[in-house]
Structures are given as structure tokens and as C-alpha cells.
Amino acid sequence: MRLPLLALLVSGPAHGYELKQSLEALLGAAYPRPNVGQIYVTLGRLEKAGLIEGEEVEQPDRPNKRTYRITAAGRETVAVWFEEATVEPRVRDEFFMKLALAARAGTAGRTSLINRQRRRYLKSLRELSRMAASEDRDNRVAQLLIEGAMLHLQADLEWLQRCQEELE
Structure with a gap:
């Protein structure tokens, strides 16, 4: 979940629920729907790792929301991810x-x-x-x-x- 979230943040800042909606819209019903709690936990880990930065955004008449923006280290991580070929042999079926x-x-x-x-x-x-x-x-x-x-x-x-x- 961490690399897809980073890849989504390359296009611009977003909060967790927006990222969840983006994944669902992109991948459709066949892909398991991401749990919003898992997304926020992952965002917290990415922030601690220095791959994203979070910022509290005040909203009138609503609770504040935390918006995340990718860092230079996060962009590099995404670039490396896209450069690597994916190999998942099924020998452990x-x-x-x-x-x-x-x-x-x-x-x-x-x-x-x-x-x-x-x-x-x-x-x-x-x-x-x-x-x-x-x-x-x-x-x-x-x-x-x-x-x-x-x-x-x-x-x-x-x-x-x-x-x-x-x-x-």
C-alpha cells in the first residue's frame, strides 16, 4: 500500500480519504477496496520515514484534516519503484x-x-x-x-x- 499511495501523491497533495477514493476509482471493483484505517496508518509510517510531509488544514465548521505532500525522498522512492521489474514466481503456491x-x-x-x-x-x-x-x-x-x-x-x-x- 505504501508505494501506490506515494505514486498517487506525486500528482499533488491529498488527504487519506481522497487517496482511498482515487485508488478505488482507478482500480475498480475487482481490486480489494483499501481500508481507510490502513491508509492513514501507512501515511503515518511514510511521514515518519520522511517520504511525505503532513500538514493540518483548517476547515470552517468541520474538523481539521491532514493533507499529505510527497518529499524529494518520496519522489525518488517512486521513481525507483517504477524502474524495477516485478517478479512474483509462484513456487510457493x-x-x-x-x-x-x-x-x-x-x-x-x-x-x-x-x-x-x-x-x-x-x-x-x-x-x-x-x-x-x-x-x-x-x-x-x-x-x-x-x-x-x-x-x-x-x-x-x-x-x-x-x-x-x-x-x-
Whole structure:
């Protein structure tokens, strides 16, 4: 959460709730909605780290709000983040660990594990399809997020089929 918040602050100062709304508008319904409490805790940590500066803004007839602005160190952190490629190999997949240990533990059959996982992936695909249909068509970022998740699930389904063929 810290790097996306920093990246949002590059475009200008904002308070926590504005940042929450910006993330939700950008990423759409498929991405888990950020908790506003988590956002404020993260902003506090970023401020302590010197990556942002907070300022109390007085509001007539309303409680003051704290607005955050990115620092030079924060801008550098964002620049480095965008320069780094993201690699998340799936070798620590929890399902695969279950599958590998099923025969040894003797508590679950591999085929039943694969079928249960397949049903879960198919359910997720249906949910994402509904989200894609209801998501604002003009929000290309959200549409691409949903499409990417669906492609990953389709690959996971193909991999499950391969596992089943190899292990039976």
C-alpha cells in the first residue's frame, strides 16, 4: 500500500480519504477496496520515514484534516519503484503444497483436491466476468486488471489439468 499511495501523491497533495477514493476509482471493483484505517496508518509510517510531509488544514465548521505532500525522498522512492521489474514466481503456491503432501499425509485425495480447486477457479472466473460486465467500460485500468486476473485463472485451470493427467 505504501508505494501506490506515494505514486498517487506525486500528482499533488491529498488527504487519506481522497487517496482511498482515487485508488478505488482507478482500480475498480475487482481490486480489494483499501481500508481507510490502513491508509492513514501507512501515511503515518511514510511521514515518519520522511517520504511525505503532513500538514493540518483548517476547515470552517468541520474538523481539521491532514493533507499529505510527497518529499524529494518520496519522489525518488517512486521513481525507483517504477524502474524495477516485478517478479512474483509462484513456487510457493499453497495449493501445490497441499497437492504434493496429500498422498503422504493420507488425509485427502489428489483428485478431490484438484477438483475442489478447479471449482474455486471457475467460481472466481464467473465472479470476474460479472465484474467486467458491470465495470465502467471507460475505466481501462480496471478492465485490464480484470482481464489479467482472468487470464491467470485460465492458466491455472490448464495447469490443474496437467497436474491431474500427470498424477493419475
